[in-house]
Amino acid sequence: MKLGITLRHILLFVVACYTTSAMALEPFIVKDIRVEGIQRTDAGTVFNYLPVKVGDTMTDEKATQAIKSLYGTGFFKDVRIEVDQDVLVITLQERAAIADITFSGNKSFPSDKMKDGLKQIGLSEGLIFDRSMLDKAEQEIKRQYLSQGKYGASVKTVVSPMERNRVGIRFDIEEGAVSKIRSINIVGNQSFETKALLEQFKLTTPDWLSWWNKNDQYSKQKLTADLETLRSFYMNQGYLEFNIESTQVSITPDKRDIYITVNISEGEKYTVTDVKLAGEMLLPEDEARKLISVESGEVFNRQKVTDSSKAINDRLGNDGYAFANVNAVPDVNKDAHTVAFTFFVDPGRRVYVRRINLTGNTRTRDDVLRREMRQLESAWYGADKIERSKQRLDRLQFFSDVNVETPAVPGTTDQVDLNINVTEKSTGSVMFGAGLSSAEGVVFGVTVNQNNFLGTGNRVSAQVNTGKVNTVYSLSYTDPYFTPDGISRGFDVYRRDVDTSRLSGNIGSYSTSSYGTGVRFGVPLNERDSVGAGLTFDYTSVDLTSSSPIQYRRYCNGNNSNSTDGCENNSLLLNLSWAHDTRDNVLFPNKGVYQRISSEIGLPGLDLQYYKIEYKHSWYKDVTPSVTLMLNGEAGYGDSYGDNPFPFFKNFYIGGVNNVRGYQTSAIGPRFYDSVNDRGYAVGGTKRLMGNAELFFPVPGMKDSKQLRLSTFFDAGSVAGDYKYQVGGVDRTLSTSVTDLRYSVGLGVSWFSPFGPIKLVLAKALNAKNETEDPNKPYNDDKTQILQFQMGSQF
Structure with missing residues (x-):
């Protein structure tokens, strides 16, 4: 019952905000419009948002629209509309603007860089102050310090009122010490020593080069990459059933030391028993088999399987089959610990390049780029020609980046465009x-x-x-x-x-x-x-x-x-x-x-x-x-x-x-x-x-x-x-x-x-x-x- 009364009172209050300021307006012809209460906002800005002008007939409906429109700008925290002898009076109370943003205690990041980062999330000097943005700003600053391994960093915000309805914001930062990885423990390994497995990791405990590479600072992204590298290591040694059971990352109460534990299951080592080709073979089988580096009788190696699929795919791409798909399907015998692979080849449709589009070359003439192209327009798609074209553009040393895309032409199944975007750099x-x-x-x-x-x-x-x-x-x-x-x-x-x-x-x-x-x-x-x-x-x-x-x-x-x-x-x-x-x-x-x-x-x-x-x-x-x-x-x-x-x-x-x-x-x-x-x-x-x-x-x-x-x-x-x-x-x-x-x-x-x-x-x-x-x-x-x-x- 109390909750119902509270909600009803809130609803009445919201309605009152709109009705009390424009209650029971008799329609009248607006002879003039007067804006009161503004200190920073230009009156012309207010007029632009009003649905009524001098000479128009003012009604309750237009008054409600005006209030909603002015509230919607985000510039004002209170809007009132009154009438004084056919003069429309708009009384406004502006929201505070951010006059200054300062930082204290920040040693790792310069203040101007931090301001640039906050600007990206909508908090900047000159903008309207929104208190809800402070929590977001604090989280962003903490995130920056976490990226440097400072898990004990704290951020406090102080908002100080200033003249002319402005505020100053100060971020008081305690950076704390950098958290170091004190131990990386791998549990469950039997075939390889822990030292050999840790050599696959970029994350390490502190050593003589840690001051340079920062690899003793924990990062979730780095750990994920290291675990994938560990998986690849085992897969390339024949352990088809290798699995990472769990990962625990713990930090000491003082936020200084981090301990990582990885639980793995190695499984058994598998041997390849057979390699087959299936699907639509557009290449001679002898040529396709030469592209497969997986051989019967050898220990399973995932990298060889991936490279073989890619080699066949690239070879088909050289002949115009841009959307070829080569999928290596395993046939696993868990009892005998063997695996056979069938490479299913789906070449798709042969496509050609409709048009070569060049963008980003504001100083370099188009013909300078086009003469380096080995892929031609209206010619069959050639993956090797496109790659060689990119290499030749890179070797010009005119561009800091060369990006190549081959999107399909809408409405067709056998055409692509070659889009080349370059980023020019100084060549003098x-x-x-x-x-x-x-x-x-x-x-x-x-x-x-x-x-x-x-x-x-x-x-x-x-x-x-x-x-x-x-x-x-x-x-x-x-x-x-x-x-x-x-x-x-x-x-x-x-x-x-x-x-x-x-x-x-x-x-x-x-x-x-x-x-x-x-x-x-x-x-x-x-x-x-x-x-x-x-x-x-x-x-x-x-x-x-x-x-x-x-x-x-x-x-x-x-x-x-x-x-x-x-x-x-x-x-x-x-x-x-x-x-x-x-x-x-x-x-x-x-x-x-x-x-x-x-x-x-x-x-x-x-x-x-x-x-x-x-x-x-x-x-x-x-x-x-x-x-x-x-x-x-x-x-x-x-x-x-x-x-x-x-x-x-x-x-x-x-x-x-x-x-x-x-x-x-x-x-x-x-x-x-x-x-x-x-x-x-x-x-x-x-x-x-x-x-x-x-x-x-x-x-x-x-x-x-x-x-x-x-x-x-x-x-x-x-x-x-x-x-x-x-x-x-x-x-x-x-x-x-x-x-x-x-x-x-x-x-x-x-x-x-x-x-x-x-x-x-x-x-x-x-x-x-x-x-x-x-x-x-x-x-x-x-x-x-x-x-x-x-x-x-x-x-």
């Missing part, structure tokens, strides 16, 4: 940088690049890089689509200065200044192969000193080996190359092959008549998802074919942080004794051979880092040639072989830091040769270097 840069190298010392550089000049996809670059050994000034322009078929054309102008006297005494002293200009072309043969050709006119002046080796002085001055005069050389250089690239990533490849053959030929008719040929072959294999094996081999050969000898400043050198580590830069190879300076100089050679085997792996605790990785390596290399010298005035020749290799092993760190790439190497030379200096003939005296480094881009 002016970089003022510095590098540091154990060989070059400090290197300063200024680089101006525009890789997408005026949205055309053309590249313009200007560089100035100065080091104590190498100095480069260059300007280049490249049109990657000089022809519609993808033939590129580029122009280069450069100056390069080399001063070997500043290279730690490893190389015979000389300096060169080269000026040149050239044109080059690149011709794609297919998606992975290309050839290049270029023609460059080069002028090189050689300066010698009294400490320059006799071989250098003879090159410039014939038999007058005592002269320190230099020489000048004009040459017309022909560059030819072929490249094959299947790497999945240019910076940090995980798999694929890169091959390149390049040649440099000094054409007849000018001073330099020589040729150099180089070959490089790099092979990458992902041993595990985070470990990559790299095998690299390089060979080079040079010789002259005219009257003049092979130019010594074109010799090959080896040794240093970028080839055979553990040896000083260019330190490997025969040396000649210089009596003036009482030391030996390496002179390089016309033959070069090098090999590297390197295993790349992530930094422990940072498996997902794309910027930092470790490596262990084995290097081998040598240079060789025919070296002329004199003994007692008689000319002699020493011929060496590139099979006289030097070896080294070591550890390396590569980091693509915000300051540029950094490389740090700790290496040990295994068979350095240190012969006694002999002023009468070439000798070996390899200079070693245990610690080597390079910071910044070396051009």
